[in-house]
Amino acid sequence: MKKYVCDVCGWVYDPEEGLPEEGIDPGTPFEDLPDDFVCPECGAGKDEFSVVD
Amino acid sequence: MNATLREGIDWVGYVDWTIRDFHGYTAERGTTYNAYLVRGKKTALIDTVKAPYGQHLLQNISALAPLQSVDYVVCNHAEPDHAGALPEIMAKMPNATLVCDQKCKDALSRHFDISDWKFEVINTGDTVSLGDRILHFIETPMVHWPESMFTYVPEEKLLFSMDAFGQHYASSQRFEDEFPLETVIQEAKSYYANILMPYGKQVAKVLQQMDAFNIEMIAPSHGLIWRSHVQEMFKAYRGWAAFRPKPKVLIIYDTMWGSTGEMARAILEGAALPGVEVQLIHIRSSNLTRIATELLDAATIAFGSSTLNAGMMPMAAAVLTYLKGLRPAGKAGLAFGSYGWGRGGPEAIDEYMKTMKWEILRNPLKAQYRPTAEILDECREAGKLLAVKAKDLAE
Numbered sequence: 001m002k003k004y005v006c007d008v009c010g011w012v013y014d015p016e017e018g019l020p021e022e023g024i025d026p027g028t029p030f031e032d033l034p035d036d037f038v039c040p041e042c043g044a045g046k047d048e049f050s051v052v053d
Numbered sequence: 054m055n056a057t058l059r060e061g062i063d064w065v066g067y068v069d070w071t072i073r074d075f076h077g078y079t080a081e082r083g084t085t086y087n088a089y090l091v092r093g094k095k096t097a098l099i100d101t102v103k104a105p106y107g108q109h110l111l112q113n114i115s116a117l118a119p120l121q122s123v124d125y126v127v128c129n130h131a132e133p134d135h136a137g138a139l140p141e142i143m144a145k146m147p148n149a150t151l152v153c154d155q156k157c158k159d160a161l162s163r164h165f166d167i168s169d170w171k172f173e174v175i176n177t178g179d180t181v182s183l184g185d186r187i188l189h190f191i192e193t194p195m196v197h198w199p200e201s202m203f204t205y206v207p208e209e210k211l212l213f214s215m216d217a218f219g220q221h222y223a224s225s226q227r228f229e230d231e232f233p234l235e236t237v238i239q240e241a242k243s244y245y246a247n248i249l250m251p252y253g254k255q256v257a258k259v260l261q262q263m264d265a266f267n268i269e270m271i272a273p274s275h276g277l278i279w280r281s282h283v284q285e286m287f288k289a290y291r292g293w294a295a296f297r298p299k300p301k302v303l304i305i306y307d308t309m310w311g312s313t314g315e316m317a318r319a320i321l322e323g324a325a326l327p328g329v330e331v332q333l334i335h336i337r338s339s340n341l342t343r344i345a346t347e348l349l350d351a352a353t354i355a356f357g358s359s360t361l362n363a364g365m366m367p368m369a370a371a372v373l374t375y376l377k378g379l380r381p382a383g384k385a386g387l388a389f390g391s392y393g394w395g396r397g398g399p400e401a402i403d404e405y406m407k408t409m410k411w412e413i414l415r416n417p418l419k420a421q422y423r424p425t426a427e428i429l430d431e432c433r434e435a436g437k438l439l440a441v442k443a444k445d446l447a448e
Contacts, residue, residue, distance in 0.1 A: 021410065
């Protein structure tokens with residue numbers, strides 16, 4: 001599973017950790033996040049994220 | 054009305070004495086849009102002003118140097134109060150290259166026709182030499198927008214910090230030590246609470262980066278320039294960025310026929326313990342800006358509304374919508390309010406507090422039409438609970 005970075009503010013989504021406070025379980029791949037997922041830091045949408053190499 | 058920061062570095066901005074409604078921010082003291090001219094072998098303008106005031110900026114610059122001598126215009130932040138005059142400025146400065154990061158260039162292209170502008174796109178760590186002085190750039194995403202950055206001049210130990218450390222404070226003098234420190238910090242607090250509160254994590258990161266710099270002077274893009282109390286201001290910012298609470302209870306309410314107001318005052322009576330500050334705020338006698346400022350360092354909050362049309366009162370909803378967006382963390386609270394026949398006001402507030410992830414100290418306090426003596430006692434007890442919890446959180 002790959003990490004994704006928000007291109008707007010630099011926040012990183014780590015699928016190992018998920019985002020439990022938003023109801024996203026650890027182990028959830030970025031691709032499986034809901035379409036209305038937004039960056040918890042700046043509110044940017046899913047399409048503003050890019051994969052961390 | 055220019056002012057000199059260091060030899061060859063001057064304030065050339067605009068003082069907006071009359072503005073009070075700054076996109077909803079109640080700027081009780083007006084504000085300033087700060088721009089700075091740095092002259093050396095090369096000359097750089099740091100930021101501009103809000104659009105209608107470009108002429109004032111041009112006049113201030115012309116008093117110091119010919120417009121065609123400006124080699125660089127640094128854009129630390131693309132928001133219109135600092136970049137709005139760019140089209141006018143760039144048109145009058147044919148030799149100027151606009152210096153900013155890629156995100157800023159993108160944002161400017163969405164605001165203006167930038168096809169005629171020369172750009173130098175920089176990243177953190179890049180520099181521009183003015184001869185004897187070198188501008189260093191540090192990107193500070195989300196402090197306050199994605200493209201925000203600082204410009205640092207190590208030779209002068211001078212930081213151009215854009216919105217960070219700013220205040221909405223119109224004045225004839227330019228430096229913070231020309232005013233009572235408490236007043237300046239209070240305005241900086243109000244600015245932080247209303248503009249930067251959602252970005253505490255990013256602010257904390259930037260503050261940590263600043264430890265490696267040797268800063269003697271901070272020139273923000275609003276309000277007064279810090280030169281005598283830089284460390285005090287850093288200390289205050291560290292506390293705000295961490296949501297470090299004071300032993301302080303906030304009671305915020307709106308009321309139709311006084312019942313919820315009576316409950317609010319009973320909560321106040323109960324909360325007034327030694328060593329605890331309690332603030333009572335009637336929403337329609339206050340404003341969003343003040344409420345957010347008080348919330349910043351409050352530990353616990355009682356939020357109340359009468360029930361209107363099966364929900365809370367509209368201004369109470371407006372306050373909660375605003376506060377939720379500011380993402381105040383680490384708070385504890387409770388809801389209260391009156392109702393007639395249907396339910397809805399206090400319950401809706403309770404739900405809102407849960408979505409903000411505040412610790413809920415008890416189920417909503419409710420009174421049908423008028424609070425009875427028993428309910429007012431319950432309010433006093435709840436006030437005590439808020440005060441004790443506030444002391445705990447502040448330790």
